[in-house]
Amino acid sequence: MHIDGTTGVVALLGHPVAHSKSPEMMNRAFQTAGLPYIYAAFDVAPEALGDAVRGLRALGVRGWNVTIPHKVAIMEWLDEVDETARAIGAVNTVVNDNGRLVGYNTDGTGYLRSLQEETGLDVTAQRVLIIGAGGAARAVGHALATAGVRHITVANRTTEKAEELAAHLGQWTATDVVGLADINRVLEETTLLVQSTSVGMYPHVDEIPIAPSGLHDRLIVSDLIYRPKWTRLLQEAKKRGARVHSGLGMLLYQAVLAFEHWTGRPAPVETMREVLEASLQGE
Structure with a gap:
């Protein structure tokens, strides 16, 4: 994949994140869909969450997933939380809408x-x-x-x-x-x-x-x-x-919905499923 100054960035915030299957799945999805995005995982300690969000906003990162232990704490750093996420009381997906951070829950x-x-x-x-x-x-x-x-x-x-x-x-x-x-x-x-x-x-x-x-x-x-x-x-x-x-299907479809929030395009579901299945072979 060609990466330059126009490449969009999407991320995962959690602590820890080294075990996550999301980077491989999401990067393959972006490539399959022909979209100029890269997905990276960041291990963010709870006390650094606010700094991380401010940095992602300043850098113009398109959006990010949120995993343990930040799904509740992230809400105070956002500009808006949609109705479903507010009812659940947790956010797992953030969209940067021209500098305005909006939280969703796709779980x-x-x-x-x-x-x-x-x-x-x-x-x-x-x-x-x-x-x-x-x-x-x-x-x-x-x-x-x-x-x-x-x-x-x-x-x-x-x-x-x-x-x-x-x-x-x-x-x-x-x-x-x-x-x-x-x-x-x-x-x-x-x-x-x-x-x-x-x-x-x-x-x-x-x-x-x-x-x-x-x-x-x-x-x-x-x-x-x-x-x-x-x-x-x-x-x-x-x-x-x-x-x-x-639980594999829940992992898949929460990611599919996040992809669609960020891109406004249908996600390549079968490609994402294949990556997940392959990554878990033998487990």
């Missing part, structure tokens, strides 16, 4: 697009159980609730956080909270299980967030982890006849 929408494309699920007919109450659970819960899910149960190690998320999602749908010890009882009535914690993520691939005995063949089990693509939870669910959905 929930990306998840929903992946879920519906891969499973054909009618979300309005589902009874949902979300394990976890962090930022990912908040984004996915908001997407499901606003798409018409009629009931969401939240289970989390810390009951207070579960109650906070359930109260937040209660603006759009019926919610309740269950203790981790009582999950199997709730699973009996659940049709969509969403696992949003880091339990089972590489390198701790043998870990599982719940006892597999409660999994059943009326479930769709969706794990937001993408490394490995098929977590132990998904493997155990498949053994018991459940349909499974990995």
Whole structure:
């Protein structure tokens, strides 16, 4: 790729970022689309976030992704936050619109697009159980609730956080909270299980967030982890006849939507998918 003074810059801000698959995926996407952009990852410590944003604004960087631990803190440094990101309470994509920084959240929408494309699920007919109450659970819960899910149960190690998320999602749908010890009882009535914690993520691939005995063949089990693509939870669910959905699609489509925010052009979805799949081979 030819790089000169007219080449646009897009970035990733996080801490750490060395493990990220985004630079390879995004740079290939820009090349495939014939767009003069480069994508770079910057490891930014929390105390340096404000300086980093001021620098990116001054340099005219077109936009950037935001990952852990900056998705909430970034909001105070932006000029505007769109309605969905404000409702979720976190930003994962920033667009520099002629010097005005606008924040979006593509996580929930990306998840929903992946879920519906891969499973054909009618979300309005589902009874949902979300394990976890962090930022990912908040984004996915908001997407499901606003798409018409009629009931969401939240289970989390810390009951207070579960109650906070359930109260937040209660603006759009019926919610309740269950203790981790009582999950199997709730699973009996659940049709969509969403696992949003880091339990089972590489390198701790043998870990599982719940006892597999409660999994059943009326479930769709969706794990937001993408490394490995098929977590132990998904493997155990498949053994018991459940349909499974990995986190790779959410990773893909949140990036697709970010690409489209920055460029105003359709993203080369299949190219991006191929890069992700290749980068995770053997994991």
